[in-house]
Amino acid sequence: MFVKNSWYCAGWDYELSQGKEALLTRRIAGEELVLYRKPDGSVVAMEDRCCHRQAPLSLGKKEGDALRCMYHGLKFGPDGKCVEIPGQENIPPQACVRTFPVVEKNNWIWVWMGDPEKADPDLICFSVGPGDRNWNIKTSKVRVNANYRLEIANLMDLSHVTWVHEHTFGGTDAYTYADAKHTLTKRGVNSKFWLRGVPAPVFAQHLFPQGALFDLRFDVEMTIPCNFVLHFQVWTPGSATDDGEPTGQMILDSYASQAITPRDEDSVDYYYAWGSSVATDGPGMSDMLHETITTAFIEDKEMLEAQHQRMKERPNKKMIEIVHDAAPGKLLWVLDKLLKDEASEAAQAPELAAS
């Protein structure tokens, strides 16, 4: 079950060149897509199946703005309408392929999987990509073979950092006791909290004298389906305040932007970026952050894939709730409400929904 009226990340902009052969394939929310860049630089996202016999258009060829199926030569304009059927004059009106609204923003390619009329670019979440001159951001991606709801629960509850990431981001159990403020937003949750007087994360402890302590500031914007943007700062100890601005010295100012796109019920494509502000960067810092986040996401991947298998073995097993389920619960509530709203709209206008 996926929210259709939503922007889903289809990858980094640099993954899709203007080259003649450059076709990108993606499975997003159960749909097979092919993406290509037009000569004017804008991106087209099309269903990756010809309207004739479902041959993948991604085995086809770009011709200017258009895409030609290389099975029988049908050619489709960027609006999905067939403009040529070799061997016949008449092109029936139903000879068209579904296209999807696309927006590029902050180096991410976003695709709207629902009703094009409702595709509002203002719904795209804020993020910080490698093209931002104020931040030294490095990017990567990973496939995780787990349902995206498990990713939501993972990202909304940072208490797991202590355990899953004990060799990377961890080094303190303060995450477990963080007094986070979770605020519902229209399509997500905002979480803010400080960890006060804690050691540096394991990956960075070699940079500081033994026993050095810090205040860590977290500001998470999470939007469905599963976009996580973390403004993360390291401050000298005692800097934290509850409401106003911190009082001490900032050591690191960084942005982690992560877009988790459900491919289907059993896998996600995870696009991620992390880096420090130009002002707080130092030699090798961004490389270290990138190396660490990559290692950490493999730690998550191992846990989530194993959990996903266990969930599939016993889908109806009763499970207990703990205090850390509050934030994931909020986000899943937003998600389920949107799913329910769409289901109810579809029931009222079944023809529209099927199109």
Next chain:
Amino acid sequence: MFVKNSWYCAGWDYELSQGKEALLTRRIAGEELVLYRKPDGSVVAMEDRCCHRQAPLSLGKKEGDALRCMYHGLKFGPDGKCVEIPGQENIPPQACVRTFPVVEKNNWIWVWMGDPEKADPDLICFSVGPGDRNWNIKTSKVRVNANYRLEIANLMDLSHVTWVHEHTFGGTDAYTYADAKHTLTKRGVNSKFWLRGVPAPVFAQHLFPQGALFDLRFDVEMTIPCNFVLHFQVWTPGSATDDGEPTGQMILDSYASQAITPRDEDSVDYYYAWGSSVATDGPGMSDMLHETITTAFIEDKEMLEAQHQRMKERPNKKMIEIVHDAAPGKLLWVLDKLLKDEASEAAQAPELAAS
């Protein structure tokens, strides 16, 4: 869904020696078969499961005309009747394994998967194998993980040559405009057409002066399930006539014989041969033809397997028809009629059908 009362190709005759250990396994139309050659040279096709506990007889041993199961030693004659149960005297009459009529013709082994009473060798399609002294034929085979109906549609509509085979058989879009004459036969379709004044196929263009043109003559006999025999000739330009014999000079006379055997709903075994007549052959010609057809069938394989996946994802998706669907449509009509006839016979005589 497979037509049972039909001859299916089980491979090339040279794949099955008379060696003591020579057992060939095949999945044909959903049945598991073991084939072996008797000392007299004739071929036996048997269900590849012992009547005792379904152990595969292909793990067994040839003993003269018979096949012994190597789990408990039951021995079966070439008619499938059990002739020995080690440890007991009595052999119950139901101790037998299903056998299938076999005919070898034109170097192909053909197996009849339906009612043995109806197995008429005259229903075996004409073909030209490597044993024919008038033709220099080379052979090969490939597994394609797609439903056999997609193969039918592919082979009956050569307009795909322009697109799928643009780097091998293609080089002209004349296939798209070919004015083929399709004639229904009892269990298939015959198609005849000329391509006039076209360049040599891409794979052979280096053999001729730039701009050289030819008339290409096609005569296709297609029989269900999916046997394709193409008499293909290359003539000097202007040779083509609509009805009578060509008037110019023949440059190449060749036969392509292809037997596509459905293994199950998701895969086929594709046995193919191509070669020129002895009269029109030249040094290296047959090797070049064989190399080219092998490359071309991998092009088809890539397209058909991808299409098969797309079809399985959206089995009920509405698709449009184009002008080139006429010939595949005719052959699928023949196939569906045979399927319907068999289903109706089975409904009238359920016991016979089950046996």
Next chain:
Amino acid sequence: MFVKNSWYCAGWDYELSQGKEALLTRRIAGEELVLYRKPDGSVVAMEDRCCHRQAPLSLGKKEGDALRCMYHGLKFGPDGKCVEIPGQENIPPQACVRTFPVVEKNNWIWVWMGDPEKADPDLICFSVGPGDRNWNIKTSKVRVNANYRLEIANLMDLSHVTWVHEHTFGGTDAYTYADAKHTLTKRGVNSKFWLRGVPAPVFAQHLFPQGALFDLRFDVEMTIPCNFVLHFQVWTPGSATDDGEPTGQMILDSYASQAITPRDEDSVDYYYAWGSSVATDGPGMSDMLHETITTAFIEDKEMLEAQHQRMKERPNKKMIEIVHDAAPGKLLWVLDKLLKDEASEAAQAPELAAS
């Protein structure tokens, strides 16, 4: 379908060290287990899924007697009760993981998969492991991708030795004509027979003069699910008697102990041991026995996995019975009776059964 109230072998004791990281995972009768050894040496078997969100506890960490889930840090005592939920004071009573009774005996670890109240160590079958000082036993294991009922039928009917093991244990068809006495036991079958005046098994024929004959004595204790213990002796020819003790000279006295644990409906873990008595051992003998049994079980594996595939293709195919099905039939009867008894108990007390 598995008998729940039964001891299942989970492996050799030496597979589970007391190391800090030593966690053993097993799938037994459809359940996922994690096993670990406490500091006092005793073994804990726990369901391998946290009660919170089903994360595998086998990705966790041993802490003394306890096991900590490394997703959110929940800690479970050896009785499965949660003893810590980091971040919250209250531990709800339902925060617990199922544990299973464990007994180590004859170097095997045995787990009771049913009602712990009924776990009677006296039901564990006799066997001879590598720790027994009177026997020189070597051990190993193999995964077989077949249903365990096929293993029962295989082991209870040694007539298959002639055929499946013609290159290892075979060398005579006397197995086919063995006059075995099969006696029902409470949870299994006992089989005793002699093979008189037969050649040595193929694997040992090089040790004796050509034409040398022997009397072979078999005493098999088979208990469900599929534990096979064979007391196997080789005697000089003419030694065999029907009732009393043999009269000649014993050449080899050996024990083969085999525990076949169903993982699920499609696979088993096969733990096996074979070796001679200290009194009848000689240089290299135990190595040869171990090498041979390993080869032979790969012969079985090939046959059973192929048979399993055939059975799945045609689950309802009618099969004939032969004389050698008598002993397997007896054991399957015991098994089916226990399955039926458990199903009927579960129907009478559904809540207990579900727990």
